[in-house]
Structure formats: C-alpha cells, structure tokens
Amino acid sequence: MRFTGKVALVTGAGSGIGQATARALAREGATVVVAGRRREALDETVALIAEEGGRADAITADVTRAADMERLVAETVARHGGLHVAVNNAGIFTAGRVHEIDEADWARTFEVNVTGVMLAMKYEIAHMRRNGGGTIVNVSSNIGAHRRLPGLGAYAASKAAVSALTRAAALEYISENVRVNAVSPGPHATAMSLYPGESEAERVARMKDESPIGRVGTLEEAAAGILWLAGPDSAYTVGHDLVMDGAATA
Numbered sequence: 001m002r003f004t005g006k007v008a009l010v011t012g013a014g015s016g017i018g019q020a021t022a023r024a025l026a027r028e029g030a031t032v033v034v035a036g037r038r039r040e041a042l043d044e045t046v047a048l049i050a051e052e053g054g055r056a057d058a059i060t061a062d063v064t065r066a067a068d069m070e071r072l073v074a075e076t077v078a079r080h081g082g083l084h085v086a087v088n089n090a091g092i093f094t095a096g097r098v099h100e101i102d103e104a105d106w107a108r109t110f111e112v113n114v115t116g117v118m119l120a121m122k123y124e125i126a127h128m129r130r131n132g133g134g135t136i137v138n139v140s141s142n143i144g145a146h147r148r149l150p151g152l153g154a155y156a157a158s159k160a161a162v163s164a165l166t167r168a169a170a171l172e173y174i175s176e177n178v179r180v181n182a183v184s185p186g187p188h189a190t191a192m193s194l195y196p197g198e199s200e201a202e203r204v205a206r207m208k209d210e211s212p213i214g215r216v217g218t219l220e221e222a223a224a225g226i227l228w229l230a231g232p233d234s235a236y237t238v239g240h241d242l243v244m245d246g247a248a249t250a
Contacts, residue, residue: 001027001028001029002028002029002227002231002232002233003025003028003029003030003084003085003227003230003231004028004029004030005029006029006030006031006084006085007030007031007032007033007076007077007080007081007082007083007084007085008022008025008030008031008032008033008084008085008086008087008230009032009033009035009072009073009076009083009085009086009087009124010022010025010032010033010034010035010086010087010089011035011036011061011063011087011088011089011090011116011120012035012036012063012089012090012091012139013032013034013035013036013042013045013089014034014036014038014040014041014042014044014045015041016188016219017089017139017185017188017219017222017223017226018034018036018087018089018090018139019034019044019045019048019219020219020220020222020223021087021089021222021223021226021227022034022045022049022056023045023048023049023052023054023223024220024223024224024226024227025085025087025227025230026049026052026054026055026056027052027054028227028231030054030055030085031055031056031057031080032049032054032055032056032057033056033057033058033059033072033076033079033080034046034056034057034058034059035058035059035060035061035063035072035090036060036061036090037060037061037062038060039058039060042058042059042060043058045058046058057079057080059072059075059076063088063090063112063115063116063117063119063120064111064112064115064116064119065119066119066122069119069120069122069123070123072123073123073124073126073127074123077127082127082131083124083127083128083131083134084128084134084135085134085135085136085137085230086120086121086124086134086135086136086137087136087137087139087226087230088116088117088120088121088124088136088137088138088139089139090112090116090120091112091113091116091139091158092108092109092112092113093155094106094108094109094152094154094155095151095152095155096151096152096153096154097150097151097153098153101153101154105154106154109154109155109158110154110157110158110161113155113158113159113161113162114158114161114162114165117138117162117165118165121136121138121165121169121180124136125169125173125178128173128176128177128178129173129176129178132177133176133177133178133179134177134178134179135178135179135180135181135229135230135231136169136178136179136180136181136230137180137181137182137183137226137229137230138162138163138165138166138180138181138182138183139162139182139183139185139226140159140162140163140166140182140183140184140241141155141156141159141162141184141185141186142184142185142186142243142244142245142248142249143155143156143159143186144156144157144158144159144160144163146184146241146243146245146249147248147249149210159184162182163182163184163241166180166181166182166239166241167239167241170238170239171239174238174239179235179237179238180238180239181229181234181237181238181239181240181241181242182229182240182241182242183222183225183226183229183241183242183244184241184242184243184244184245185217185222185225185244185245186210186211186217186243186244186245186246186248186249187207187208187210187211187216187217187245187246187248188207188216188217188218188219188221188222204216210248211245211246211247211248212246212247212248212250213246213247214246215246216246217244217245217246221244222244225242225244228242229242
C-alpha cells in the first residue's frame with residue numbers, strides 16, 4: 001500500500017471529495033486526520049474509515065484562522081508522530097455575475113478558498129521542511145484555473161489564485177523535498193456544485209452537458225487523482241495542476 005506508515009491530513013473532509021480522499025488514503029495504509037468546522041460530519045468520516053478497517057482521527061478547525069491551522073498541524077504531529085501528506089480541500093462555492101457579486105460574498109470566497117489554502121500550507125510546509133519533506137495537494141477547479149463559465153466570477157478568480165499559489169509554493173520548496181501540486185476537478189456530483197435554486201435533476205443534466213465524456217465524475221475518481229499526486233508514483237511531478245473534467249477544458 002502506497003501510504004503505509006504515513007500520516008495524512010485532509011481539510012474539508014466531512015463530505016464530498018475530501019471525505020472520499022480521506023477514505024482512499026486510509027485504504028492505502030495512511031493514518032488520516034480529517035479536519036473541518038463541523039464535528040458531526042468529521043465523525044461520520046472517521047466512522048466510515050473505521051468500518052473499512054482504517055485509522056482516522058478528527059480535529060475541528062477553521063481554515064481561515066491562522067491559530068486554528070497552526071493548532072491543527074501541531075495536534076496532528078503530537079497525536080500521530082508526524083505529517084507526511086496534506087490535502088487542502090476546504091472550499092466554498094459562490095455564483096453571480098460580476099455586477100451582482102456582493103462584496104461580503106467576494107471577501108468570504110477568497111478568505112476560505114485562497115487564504116485558507118495559504119494558511120494550511122504555511123504550517124504544513126513549516127513542519128515538512130524541518131522533518132525531511134512531504135507532499136501537498138491543493139484542490140483547485142477547472143473553473144477559473146482552466147476555463148471560464150459565466151456567472152462564477154468570484155469562485156473562478158479564487159480557484160485561479162489557488163493554482164497560481166500552488167505553482168509558487170512548488171518552486172519555493174522543492175529543494176527542501178516538499179512537493180506541491182494541485183488537482184482541478186471538473187463536473188463532479190458534490191453538494192457544493194449545486195447552483196442556487198437548482199434542483200438535483202437540473203444539476204445532473206447541466207453537469208453532463210458541461211462534460212464531453214457524457215457524465216459527471218465520481219468522488220472516487222477525484223480521490224484517485226489526488227492520491228497519485230500525493231504518492232510516490234508522481235515523484236517527478238512538481239507544480240502541476242491535474243485537470244480531471246471529462247474533456248470539458250479541451
């Protein structure tokens with residue numbers, strides 16, 4: 001198993017891609033720390049991992065608070081002896097054309113999606129630099145980072161920033177054996193991809209139309225891409241943004 005003996009941290013692990021990634025890491029032998037704001041959701045992820053025979057622990061934290069992220073990394077290391085893999089997945093989705101964007105929504109989108117990733121990396125990298133290195137995967141999006149869709153200006157801009165921040169960190173820390181990459185999922189059936197006022201059936205139809213492959217991606221497929229970037233098979237891959245969108249960007 002690729003992650004036997006490794007300690008992995010996943011933010012936004014209470015649902016969706018974060019939960020699927022935490023479960024996949026545990027199945028591959030990692031001890032997984034799941035993080036997020038909602039304790040009940042984290043406990044559900046821990047329970048699912050335990051049912052599958054894996055090892056997991058939950059720590060509540062708000063990615064927008066520096067003190068929380070510093071504590072999250074410190075507690076992870078104290079409880080489990082290290083931090084080898086980090087998946088920075090926490091994010092929010094906002095919709096609205098540029099002239100309709102509320103300033104508070106804009107600020108909150110960047111606070112969670114961009115500042116949250118920066119703060120997570122700040123403390124993850126600090127530990128990894130001191131302890132022989134590690135791998136980090138930031139979850140971006142094909143929207144903003146690679147393609148444009150009307151009505152998603154704030155979200156798109158925030159995800160483009162995540163991809164740019166990933167490349168900057170990759171260059172800054174690869175000489176210290178800290179390998180940073182990103183994954184940019186396209187249409188995946190997650191709760192966050194539901195537009196305001198949109199029904200589930202409308203969401204599924206829209207996302208199929210957005211993807212030339214003719215279907216939405218599964219959570220397991222997104223997790224598989226993240227694990228590849230986090231694992232030894234991608235050792236020569238640095239500063240890459242892996243697009244997984246059924247040819248939507250193409």
